[in-house]
Amino acid sequence: MFSTDDTIVAIATPAGRGGLGVVRLSGPAAVGIAGALCDRASTLEPRHATLARIVEPTEHVGTRAVDEVVVTWFARPHSYTREDVVEISGHGSPVLLERIVELAIRAGARLAEPGEFTFRAYLNGRLDLVQAEAVADLVDAVTPAQARAAMDQLDGTITEAIGQVHAALFALIAKCEASLDFPDEGFHFIQPADLRAAMAEVEGTLENLLDTADQGRLIREGRDVVLTGRPNTGKSSLFNALLGCGRAIVTDVPGTTRDLLTERVDLHGVPVTLVDTAGLRVPEDSIEREGVSRARGAQVAAGMTLVVLDGSAALTDVDRQLLAHTASSPRVIVVNKTDCARAWDPADEPWAAEVVLTSAVTGDGLDRLRERIVGGMSDWRDTPALTNLRHIALIEAARDGLARARAALDQGATEELLLVDLNDARHRLEEVTGHRGAEDVLRHIFSRFCIGK
Ligand SMILES: Nc1nc2c(ncn2[C@@H]2O[C@H](COP(=O)(O)OP(=O)(O)O)[C@@H](O)[C@H]2O)c(=O)[nH]1
Ligand SMILES: [Mg+2]
Numbered sequence: 001m002f003s004t005d006d007t008i009v010a011i012a013t014p015a016g017r018g019g020l021g022v023v024r025l026s027g028p029a030a031v032g033i034a035g036a037l038c039d040r041a042s043t044l045e046p047r048h049a050t051l052a053r054i055v056e057p058t059e060h061v062g063t064r065a066v067d068e069v070v071v072t073w074f075a076r077p078h079s080y081t082r083e084d085v086v087e088i089s090g091h092g093s094p095v096l097l098e099r100i101v102e103l104a105i106r107a108g109a110r111l112a113e114p115g116e117f118t119f120r121a122y123l124n125g126r127l128d129l130v131q132a133e134a135v136a137d138l139v140d141a142v143t144p145a146q147a148r149a150a151m152d153q154l155d156g157t158i159t160e161a162i163g164q165v166h167a168a169l170f171a172l173i174a175k176c177e178a179s180l181d182f183p184d185e186g187f188h189f190i191q192p193a194d195l196r197a198a199m200a201e202v203e204g205t206l207e208n209l210l211d212t213a214d215q216g217r218l219i220r221e222g223r224d225v226v227l228t229g230r231p232n233t234g235k236s237s238l239f240n241a242l243l244g245c246g247r248a249i250v251t252d253v254p255g256t257t258r259d260l261l262t263e264r265v266d267l268h269g270v271p272v273t274l275v276d277t278a279g280l281r282v283p284e285d286s287i288e289r290e291g292v293s294r295a296r297g298a299q300v301a302a303g304m305t306l307v308v309l310d311g312s313a314a315l316t317d318v319d320r321q322l323l324a325h326t327a328s329s330p331r332v333i334v335v336n337k338t339d340c341a342r343a344w345d346p347a348d349e350p351w352a353a354e355v356v357l358t359s360a361v362t363g364d365g366l367d368r369l370r371e372r373i374v375g376g377m378s379d380w381r382d383t384p385a386l387t388n389l390r391h392i393a394l395i396e397a398a399r400d401g402l403a404r405a406r407a408a409l410d411q412g413a414t415e416e417l418l419l420v421d422l423n424d425a426r427h428r429l430e431e432v433t434g435h436r437g438a439e440d441v442l443r444h445i446f447s448r449f450c451i452g453k
Contacts, residue, residue, distance in 0.1 A: 001443055002119055007033060008112035009104040011097045012452035018092030023100045024452060026117055029108055030084040031073055036107040037088070037100065038071055039063075044086075046075035054090065054100055066103070067096045081117055082124035115449030119442075122434065129434025129445065130158045133388060136448050137220065145219045145269030149387050157385055159433060165205050165398075166429045172198050173422050176415040192409060199406045199422075206399040212384035213392045218374065220387035222264075222271035225373055228326075229308035230318050231278075234336040237360035238308060239263075239276040242370070248276045260294050270374045304373065305331040311357070312340035323351065332372045334358055338365065390445075394428045401425030 007027025013020070025033055031044065038052040050071045055063035069090040079085035090096055105111060115136070122132045134153035141147035153159075175190040190198070227235040236248035239261065248261050261276040277294065305326050309319055323333070332354065335346050339359040346355045356372055358365035386392050405421035430436035 001439055001446075002113055002116050004120060004123060007109045008116055008120075009033075009101055009109035010112040010117070010452040011101060012087070012117075013092065013097075015094065017094065020089055021092035021094075021097040023088040023090065023097055023104070024117065025086040025088070025104060025109060026079070026081045026083045026112075026120060027109070028084065030086045033104050033107045033109050034071055034073070034086040034088065037103050038069070039065075044071060044073045046073055046078070048072070054088070054103065056099070056103055066099055067091055069100075077124075077126075080126070081120040082126045083120060112451060113446075114451045115446035115453060118449060118453055119446045127154075128159055129442075130162075130388075130391065130432060131156065132434070133390075133445055135453065136445075137387070139450065139453060142264070143219070143266045143269055143271050145266075146271070149216065149219050149384065152385070153387070158391065161205075161209060161385060162395075162429050162432055165202055166426065168198070168202050168205075169402075169422065169426050169429070172202070173419065173426060176419050176422065179415045180419075195418075196406060196409055199402050199409070202425075203399055203402040203406065206395055206402070209385055210392065210395055210399065213386040216384035216387035217389065217392070218270050219384065222273060223303040223373070224273045224275065225304045225306060226275040226277060227306045227308055228277055228322065229306075229334075230310070230316065230322075233308045233310040234360045235306075235308045236261075236276050238306070238334065238336060238358065238366075238369075239274055241360045241363065241366055242267075242274055259290075267370050268374045272373060303330065305329060306334050306369075306373075307331055308334045308336055310337055310343075311335040311346070312337040312343050314343050327351075332356055332369065334369060336360055338362075390441075391432050394432045398425040398428040401428065 005028070007025060007029040009023065009025045012022045012024040034044065037054050039055050040050065040052045044050055051068070052071050053068055054066040056066050058064045067090045069088050072087045072089070074080070074085040074087070076082055076084045088100060090100060101111065115132075118127065118132050118135050121127045122129060127135070131154050134150045137150035138147060138154060141150055172190070172195065176195070178189040227239055229235055236250045239248045240250065243263050243265055259278070262273060264271055264273050266272070307322055307326055309315065333346075333351055333356070335355050336358050337360075338357045339362050346352055346357070349355075356365055356369045358369055360366075386395065401421045401424045405418045405425070408417055408421065427436055431441070434442070
């Protein structure tokens with residue numbers, strides 16, 4: 001998918017202006033190309049920062065300085081890609097950095113594709129696929145919890161866990177294969193009872209890994225939460241209170257919020273996208289009608305709905321309809337305005353257990369609401385191991401393969417038959433770490449990266 005024997009170059013820092021910007025080169029000609037660009041590259045030493053000037057030829061004679069930079073050479077294999085890597089740290093102007101890249105290309109480098117540095121690190125065995133994906137997650141992280149989960153994966157937590165399961169499975173497969181080699185003697189290198197126990201153990205380990213997957217996905221992907229309810233129940237006030245700022249307009253004129261307002265907040269490490277909607281009622285004009293229809297659309301797409309009721313005014317048919325509509329999807333029923341005299345008692349309702357009492361005015365109950373939105377995430381201590389849907393799906397498939405093998409063994413299946421499922425499980429695990437994988441999977445994973453990574 002990429003050629004791998006040439007030297008690639010790209011700007012590694014974000015687009016835009018900054019104090020510093022880094023141009024990165026990787027490949028066999030990295031040092032030579034840096035030498036062609038700099039006035040004192042002959043003095044480059046591995047892992048030493050060298051002050052130099054980037055120079056370019058002028059139309060007449062001699063050269064002209066482009067930028068004053070610091071050049072660092074990471075000699076192979078002690079570099080990110082395990083190739084010779086040169087980092088040129090210049091002033092962070094896009095014009096300067098692009099000029100440096102252009103000069104590098106003129107000296108023989110090729111512009112890197114997105115993710116190509118990390119792809120080379122993967123190909124050269126510096127990272128496995130899980131770790132390469134963790135690099136992308138780390139760069140993309142928008143909450144500290146996401147960064148922590150990604151860093152753990154880059155450190156090899158999943159790699160190690162999968163490696164152990166894989167080794168146990170491999171040992172099992174070897175014993176079954178060995179038994180196949182002596183069919184006539186009816187000799188078993190492993191007794192069925194031991195085989196069964198060993199398979200159950202591997203399956204259990206995978207199950208434990210999968211136990212963290214729900215929390216892991218919540219941290220990595222976050223959750224969309226839509227506030228819905230009659231006008232004037234306090235949706236926009238709650239939206240603002242959860243955000244900690246006055247983003248939505250709050251008035252006592254019903255129908256004020258007409259469009260969808262969307263903001264992201266970090267609730268206990270989960271990136272939550274809050275959506276404030278128009279109140280659900282019979283619209284008074286076409287703008288409000290559009291707002292109400294968007295609100296209904298958002299409700300359908302939401303990961304979770306906050307059904308906001310007014311505790312200080314009697315329940316209406318609209319409230320009851322909304323409660324019926326949302327009954328079978330993830331929701332929290334918020335009874336707001338607890339600072340006012342109560343018009344009805346939530347405890348009398350069949351959905352009493354789903355209720356959180358709040359006051360957007362005093363802030364009462366907001367902590368409980370936050371906890372309900374992230375569903376018990378507030379008390380997690382260890383970073384969940386699995387966050388990535390690709391890993392989760394493959395590990396589930398591996399677990400299912402083991403379960404099938406175990407069921408087959410109980411029905412007296414031969415080793416030959418068991419091996420089909422056991423090998424299938426093993427291949428799934430190898431796909432997680434990328435020891436086995438199709439090119440289109442790789443292409444998909446590395447296309448997520450920004451250029452320069
Ligand atoms: N007393 C009291 N008033 C509230 C509370 N929440 C909202 N309000 C008031 O109710 C009115 C409607 O609030 P708003 O957030 O615009 O409701 P929305 O139409 O559902 O978005 C405003 O006058 C708010 O100040 C609350 O918890 N207690
Ligand atoms: Mg509103």
